[in-house]
Amino acid sequence: MKRRMQSKGLINLMYVPAVLLFALFIFYPFVQGIRVSFTDWNGYSQNYNWVGFDKYKMMFSDKNVWITIKNTIIYGFGSTFFQNILGLAYALFLDSRIRGKGLVRTIVYLPVIISPLIMGYIWYFFFQYDGGAVNDAIGLFGLAPVDWLSKGPVAVWLITFVNTYQYMGTAMIIYLAGLQSIPKDYYEAASIDGAGGWTKFRSVMLPLLMPSITINILINIIGGLKLFDVIVAMTNGGPGYASSSISTMMYNLYFARQDAGYAAALGNTMFVMIAIVSLLALFYLKRKEVKM
Amino acid sequence: MRKFLHGLKYAVLLFIAFLHVIPFYVLINMALKLPTETTSKWRFPVHVSWDNFANAWREADLSRAIFNNVFITASAVALVVIVGALASYPLARHQSRLNTIIYTVSVACLIVPALTILVPLYKFIVDLGGINTYWAAILTQVTFALPMTIFLYTGFINTVPRELDEAGLIDGSSRLGIFFRIILPLLKPITATVIIIMGVQIWNDYQFSIFFLQKVQVQTIPVALSQFISQFSNQLNWVAAGCLIGMMPMTVVYLFLQKYFIKGMADGAIKG
Numbered sequence: 001m002k003r004r005m006q007s008k009g010l011i012n013l014m015y016v017p018a019v020l021l022f023a024l025f026i027f028y029p030f031v032q033g034i035r036v037s038f039t040d041w042n043g044y045s046q047n048y049n050w051v052g053f054d055k056y057k058m059m060f061s062d063k064n065v066w067i068t069i070k071n072t073i074i075y076g077f078g079s080t081f082f083q084n085i086l087g088l089a090y091a092l093f094l095d096s097r098i099r100g101k102g103l104v105r106t107i108v109y110l111p112v113i114i115s116p117l118i119m120g121y122i123w124y125f126f127f128q129y130d131g132g133a134v135n136d137a138i139g140l141f142g143l144a145p146v147d148w149l150s151k152g153p154v155a156v157w158l159i160t161f162v163n164t165y166q167y168m169g170t171a172m173i174i175y176l177a178g179l180q181s182i183p184k185d186y187y188e189a190a191s192i193d194g195a196g197g198w199t200k201f202r203s204v205m206l207p208l209l210m211p212s213i214t215i216n217i218l219i220n221i222i223g224g225l226k227l228f229d230v231i232v233a234m235t236n237g238g239p240g241y242a243s244s245s246i247s248t249m250m251y252n253l254y255f256a257r258q259d260a261g262y263a264a265a266l267g268n269t270m271f272v273m274i275a276i277v278s279l280l281a282l283f284y285l286k287r288k289e290v291k292m
Numbered sequence: 293m294r295k296f297l298h299g300l301k302y303a304v305l306l307f308i309a310f311l312h313v314i315p316f317y318v319l320i321n322m323a324l325k326l327p328t329e330t331t332s333k334w335r336f337p338v339h340v341s342w343d344n345f346a347n348a349w350r351e352a353d354l355s356r357a358i359f360n361n362v363f364i365t366a367s368a369v370a371l372v373v374i375v376g377a378l379a380s381y382p383l384a385r386h387q388s389r390l391n392t393i394i395y396t397v398s399v400a401c402l403i404v405p406a407l408t409i410l411v412p413l414y415k416f417i418v419d420l421g422g423i424n425t426y427w428a429a430i431l432t433q434v435t436f437a438l439p440m441t442i443f444l445y446t447g448f449i450n451t452v453p454r455e456l457d458e459a460g461l462i463d464g465s466s467r468l469g470i471f472f473r474i475i476l477p478l479l480k481p482i483t484a485t486v487i488i489i490m491g492v493q494i495w496n497d498y499q500f501s502i503f504f505l506q507k508v509q510v511q512t513i514p515v516a517l518s519q520f521i522s523q524f525s526n527q528l529n530w531v532a533a534g535c536l537i538g539m540m541p542m543t544v545v546y547l548f549l550q551k552y553f554i555k556g557m558a559d560g561a562i563k564g
Binding site: 121136 | 308316322382394398405406407409410411432471492495517539553554
């Protein structure tokens with residue numbers, strides 16, 4: 001018995017390396033970040049002053065922060081919406097008996113494994129003003145070239161589109177797996193009860209897909225709210241902060257404007273924001289899953 | 293009518309495939325075109341030239357970058373598998389209050405966007421003398437890959453019957469012995485998933501690498517490309533060639549192992 005107790009406690013040693021890494025590279029910096037956000041530290045000098053809540057107050061009156069938060073929400077929820085709709089549509093289509101669907105699945109999923117930075121550059125070639133592929137194409141119809149990326153709101157939706165194009169493959173694969181796990185007799189039973197196509201979709205398929213929907217929405221929200229690489233490649237957050245996300249803005253504040261205190265304050269705010277959104281989404285979707 | 297629907301299905305299938313290939317078609321066109329040829333990006337080059345590839349390879353020091361990427365990704369993935377699998381066993385099997393807290397906190401780290409702690413993390417790595425070193429890049433990658441890894445491993449271990457552990461205990465094995473002899477061999481499928489998901493994430497990482505790997509000698513592909521592109525922003529044909537080279541290694545691996553990539557992703561989502 002004693003030996004058993006000992007070995008039970010001893011197995012906890014197995015997670016010590018993981019806990020150490022978390023402590024060093026996540027918790028310690030996290031606590032330091034709270035400290036830094038109350039200072040006017042510039043990121044490299046030895047001297048700094050305590051400024052209390054100044055940096056947080058600054059955020060509320062900073063127009064760019066509000067634009068950035070709005071953009072981040074579009075990146076997060078916009079991508080989530082489109083990725084799920086398209087991913088589900090593709091999954092439904094490719095779940096039917098059709099030859100060549102394997103090839104299409106491979107093509108649609110390919111962008112997922114490519115660096116988002118490279119994906120951003122590829123699409124930059126489409127939306128650039130001079131000789132961009134899109135302007136060339138609309139030129140054929142006699143339309144004047146458009147400076148797509150220099151208009152903030154347009155750029156934000158284009159970046160959302162690129163992120164959707166890149167990661168809808170993930171949603172598609174997860175929905176395909178979900179669809180294939182639904183027993184075929186369920187549909188037959190529904191048919192016998194006189195259910196039509198739409199009723200079958202709504203009352204049989206959707207509820208049983210709920211776990212896939214949950215995981216997709218969570219992955220996409222978290223991914224979208226963190227968006228960084230694609231933006232750097234396409235607009236670098238510009239013009240000004242018009243298409244920046246919280247991630248690119250922080251990068252900018254720290255390295256270009258050398259306002260580490262402000263960057264840390266923004267980081268903490270973003271942390272709280274994403275944590276709340278993700279937890280709410282998780283609880284809401286989990287409750288729905290059980291109810292259905 | 294049925295024939296028509298059937299035909300329509302294939303038309304849609306073809307259209308989807310076509311739509312998704314367009315970006316790569318344009319990229320390849322650009323990469324093969326001499327900078328002097330200023331025809332539309334939609335048009336295939338009149339003279340196919342490989343010069344852009346040579347220039348990008350040389351100027352972005354891509355051979356070095358590919359080596360760095362392979363080294364950092366392989367080390368980080370190996371470490372995350374070892375540290376993650378080890379940590380998950382007690383967290384899944386020995387659910388004391390402390391362990392439940394540790395599990396919850398480590399999975400909660402999934403939600404934390406790494407960039408929110410960027411400022412202090414960067415400072416900490418500077419203080420440790422870790423800027424431009426492999427070890428700092430590897431350890432930070434491992435740390436941020438761990439929450440997902442632990443989540444996947446504990447989920448999988450929970451599906452392994454406890455009777456197996458008990459049989460081992462009765463046979464007189466220690467807990468560690470049970471882990472290495474009984475549990476570890478069963479973890480193969482989920483380990484494949486972890487390697488694929490984390491391998492892609494670490495291979496493509498730009499957010500951390502741009503901070504911790506600033507010197508040319510240690511740069512990974514995304515960092516090297518971004519520097520190259522800011523330097524040669526007027527040579528878009530070189531940039532296109534650089535992008536193609538940069539995406540090639542992972543694309544080749546994916547095309548050969550796509551069954552595992554897709555299965556890995558699906559398994560990971562379903563176990564979660």
